Amino acid sequence: MPPKRSKSATSSAGSKGKGKGKRIQSPVHETKPGHPDDIFPLVLTSATQKLFGCCSDVDVTGERPYKLLKKDDVIKDFKTRAAVSDFSPVKQIVLDYPDDDLLLVFDRDFIYGQSFYLVLTPEAKERILNVAGSPEPETPQVFEDEAIKTPEPEPWISLGSEQEIEEESVRETREKLLFTYKLSEVRRKFGPPAVFSDSKTAVTGCPSCPDSRFSIKLMLRDFGCRAVPRLHSSNTQTKGKLTSDVSTQYTPREFSNEEKEEILRSESFLNFFEKVTSSMLKALQQETIMNVFVDRWKAMGTTSEDEYLSPEVPKHLMLFKVFTEEKYAKGKKISTFNWHPTLHGVIAVALTEKRTEDSPMFESEDSFIVFYSFSDSSHAQLLLECPGDIFAFEFCPSDPNIIVGGCRNGQVVLWDVSAHSIHLKGTQPGEKAPFNTATFDVDDHKEKNTPVVRYCAASPIENSHKAPITDVQWLPPTFEVTNRGLPVENKYNISTQVVTCSPDCSIMFWDVRVSNVNRSARKQSADQKAPYSFLNTFKHLVDTWRPFYKVSLPMIGTTGKYAPLKFCLEPYICVANHTAGATEAENENAVNSEVIPDFSQLRVPLAETLTPLEDVNTKLFIGTESGEIIYSDWKKVIDNSGSLESVKPLHCFNTHYWLVNTVQRSPFFKDIILTIGNWNFAIWKEGVTGGPIIVSPNSEQWCTVGCWSLTRPAILFIGKEDGSIEVWNLLEKMIEPVRVYAQVSNAKITCIKPWTSSKQNFLAVADELGMLCMFEMPKTLCVPSRNEISNLEKYFVVEEDRLQDRLRRKEQRAKEPKRMDCDKPLKLPVDEEQEYKNYLKLEEQILKGLGLLSATPESHTFSHTHL
């Protein structure tokens, strides 16, 4: 029986006191087969079991494994059965056993190897019994069965933790020291009376000295606060008036008729009436005479309530559309454009090459006039082919399908777009394009190729201008001009004549009808086939077209001629004051004018058959290349030799310093003309011969183009070279524009034209990049202010007067100095001498008075030189 106890002991020690044997058995069972010293495993046969009354599972069970055996019984058993007794191996121990009772434990689980074991020593017996059997002390049997399972307190085995605790623990290393202090006064000091005296120092205290060795920083401070509302109780007392809705319904008190009669008859009433009547009548009269409550201040103002000091012109223009054509407009600049006179939303734009000075003049490249429509802003609707760059073109006023243009090479070109007018109409916004297969190829229509119209007629080079045509205008349908330059009536009331001007110093008049001259030549040309022209409208003009009338512009004062760039005619409105025959003709014409005439059938009537119109203003305002504005008559006079000669211009003013780019009549005033030069613009009144009535201040940027507004008589738009547009209001200020729209375009603005309809107002701006921008004009620029026309008229009159006044004064001043010069040297020095002497005397007096007088001649000489 090798005693191996360590682990089992610890484990049992660990669980000592826990009670039941089973629990203790299990850890022991796992460990090892040994058994402690003081027990002895026994095998007891069933006979022995019966004898001692400890049959397994009957008398002793797992729960009650303890059986106390009497020693005497065991010894008797020895005697009876001697060697056979089961207790024989422990015979000696039993004999030596001091106690009377022996504990036999049923080892059910064979922990110690056998089914029973005998506890050898009484201490162990006690121990086991106490542990196990304490809850049942009354049965000695149970008490005998010691509970092995109760854990015995085992000595603690150190694992090292106590060392840590040792380290951490705080223990007194030595005894506490006890010091006893006894402070007391010396005995003799007890008792005497106290003596008080002032202390030497003001403060007697025992301040703590700050120990520099350490300082404790207060890191955390407990702080508490409590908010207390400031309560303030007060009370008031009001005379509470309860409001209540009260309504009454009443009928007016009335007098009955009798009562009324009664009153009317009464004396007091009559008295009253007498008194009152006179004052009432007086008041009524006063009323009718004069209105005393008129607000004169308000009545003086010319502005309405809405616009006090003309409204702010908005800072930006609203862009409506931008028209560019990728194919044809790339790299080109727009020289001019025109709104279609009848079709809404159609614009014709002339595209020209951007040429520098060096490029050759007559490079033949395809130039086009492009028609745009509102419905499609990036594709041209129609193209007009030109023989060269077009600088000016116009729609015919009486037939918008005829367009005349002036070329770079001096030719005048005609187009007829009647074939495409339907197409153009269809491109108007809001209308469906009618499918017109007659005019187009089906393929073309599918591919959406823009139709190209070639010019119908072009004047032959030898008959044309020698320089680019810069301005083209149709004569109004109200009169014609004969080949002698006399205005005559226009029988058909259609525009058939065109006036062109060019810097080759001539103005030419052309007629689009069949001319009477050159009939033979015409016949010849009729045989030739006109090249590429779809239409025969102007076939009669091919090769033979020539101006029927030419005007040259000789300079005033010097030889040479003016080079006109732009001109302006006066539109003549026909006054019906003819004879009866003429009126009949007019009526007929009124009917006929509905029908678009066929130009080839028209013939220039003989000059003699037409009645001359006397009241046509044949004078033109012309702007020249060198910045002069000429007022000239186109009628020629018969000079000495009997031939017609151009008359010298009536007036010429050099208001602009360089190219004049616009000469335009105001749409509101017949006699007001706007001319724009490179640096300034001027306003002229026809009939005022002294000069322009208004001249604007010079601007820094070149003014490239300008126009009147169509709706507001005082508004001008001026386009500048840097791409900005200035809006000038003549009534507001003349020193600067009312609004400058900067950077409307990135390049020079080449043309501005406004257009109005009842609903919309547009301003179209063309620039040098080939783009045509359309802006919607803000209301403030479209709606005229109250009395604008009359104010403007007054303003012009004022300006005119001022001009006249200035001229007059200039004349006066021109005359006067001649007088002044001879008088001056005689008169003035005399006066001055006298004055000087007086001054010297005064000076002396003052200096004497001050006591500073030092009679030094130098001071006098000094003042002499001062003179």
Added chain:
Amino acid sequence: MAEVEETLKRIQSQNGVQGIIIINSEGIPIKTTLDNASTVQYAGLIHQLVMKARSTVRDIDPQNDLTFLRIRSKKNEIMIAPDKDYFLIVIQNPSD
């Protein structure tokens, strides 16, 4: 009676007179040339106004008294001649 009528006609014939109302001191119309509803309305309102105006004048200076009151509006002018017992109201359209 006839004189009253005649005088009223005279007043009526002046330029622009739209209507005449005579009311007593309590605001009850006695004679009128307008329709009943307007008369009653004018009478009630103007009576109060005259009372107020009169008290204003007399408050400022007790010796003073209101002799004539004219109300000019955008569309017309109302002239009131007050007396101790009666008021005469004339509505006129001023000639502008």
